[in-house]
Amino acid sequence: MFKRLCSTAVIFGAAALAPPVHAQPMTCLPRADLIEHLEGRYSEHLTGGGMQSPLQLLEIWASDQTGSFTVFVTRSDGLSCVIATGQNWQDTTPTDPEGVAG
Template sequence: MFKRLCSTAMIFGAAALAPPQAAVAQAMTCLPRDALVERLEDRYKEHPTGGGLQNPQQLLEVWASDESGSFTVFVTRPNGLSCILATGQNWTGAARTQPDGVAG
């Protein structure tokens, strides 16, 4: 019984000491959009492949490289600050197809 009580106390104690989500979100890599775009183009040979408004205050962008397969997903705010949400390898873009009956 005492072992279970101590184990439970340790688990809940560790959970209480965990950093709040706001602190985790602040650890995201953010920098001016111009600097990020320059790095993506020069170092990783990435270019815009998609994106859209996540909400009126955030533009979500997906950049990828056909050469290396790398990709970066980031959000840009109105103040010009961009925060990287995800990066990875082996990007495969979806093939764009023309819907039936649409001239184009």
């Protein structure tokens, strides 16, 4: 549980260190089009996400094959806006330390 919490803190902490949104060009398009592009061109699949607010869903898509990843928010009207992209995605699976009962 602690490792999952730390991983989540690192991911969202890194997002907080990104330049302000107004300094980056925001790419927004219908979610279906974005998913088709991520699956077809980058072999990415959904790896995690959650509700950012009652009207916004945050999703993280990544590829085990290419190491690429994409973070985007989908609004209630179906429009998805890319927040971040990158390379060398590391998928961490939480494990229980030896000798510790959970």
